Amino acid sequence: MNATSLLQLMWLASPALPIGGFSYSEGLEAAVDTARVATESEASEWLLDQLDLSLTRSDLAVLAQSIPAWQCGDTARISQLNAWVLQTRESNELRAQTEQMGRSLLEWLRNHTTATAGQIELLANLQPTYPLAFALAASATQAPLRDCLLAYAFGWAENMVQAAIKSVPLGQSAGQRILQALAAQIPCAVDHALALPDDARQAFSPMLAILSAQHEVQYSRLFRS
Incomplete structure (x- = not known):
């Protein structure tokens, strides 16, 4: 590369990218x-489980399939994958998150x-989700597919560690240890996502969905999800 x-x-993986990722804790x-x-x-175990059971089998698997679709102009595949993301967000908060971050990255x-203007218009007409918007941005970098997924996963990990630091709360050193644990597992997660066919892709995390729904009416909160 x-x-x-x-x-x-x-740049795409940076928490400084103005798409609002810092404002979500994802349950x-x-x-x-x-x-x-x-x-x-407990925070470390929670995030490692979320990486393995949720992110790997859904967003990373979608990225593995949508980046090549953008690169070859497969509009039907892009539309199908974007619809799948929308359909598998199991709470109002989780759906609002992917829509808001998708719109923000599209504006970026x-x-x-x-x-291209045509690619942006295509996604804008699809009610853009964050994984498909990231895939569009990553497809233009000409970076290897695996590296694109590594960047996405590490960006997610940084945001979630910051959420843990603020909400548990934890110190910065604890946050760095959690990030180290996540970084050690991300390559395996990416390799697993790259190997998943359509019928193995899933977003089934019942307790995460329940907690997300409970968060919608939580009395006091720092985050939007």
Whole structure:
């Protein structure tokens, strides 16, 4: 991978990208509120499980299939995958998150030269989701597919560790240890996602969905999900 591709991926994975990822905990705050997560080890275990049981089998698997679809202009496949993401968000909060981040990344793309006007218009007409918007941005970097998934997963991990630091709460050193544990597992998660066929892709995390729904009416909260 050349330097330009690497820098573009780092940019997309950065928590500083103005798409609002920092404002979501993806159910973690509800887990803290119900005393399921109260320590560093519990937060680490929670996020490792979420990586393995949720992100790998859904968003990363979608990315593995949608980046090539963008690169070859397969509009039917792009529409199918975007619809799957929308249909498998199991709470209002989780759906609102992928829609808001998808729209924000699409607006970011409008101000850059990494996507064509036709690609942006296509996604805008599909009620864009974040994985499909990220796939469009990543497809233009010409980086290897595996590296694109690694960047997405690490960006997710950084945001979730920051959510854990704020909500549990934890110190920065604890957060770095959790991030280290996630980083060690991300390559295996990416390889698994790359190997998943359509009929093995899934977004079935019942307790996460229940906690997300409970978070929608939680009395006091820091995050939007």
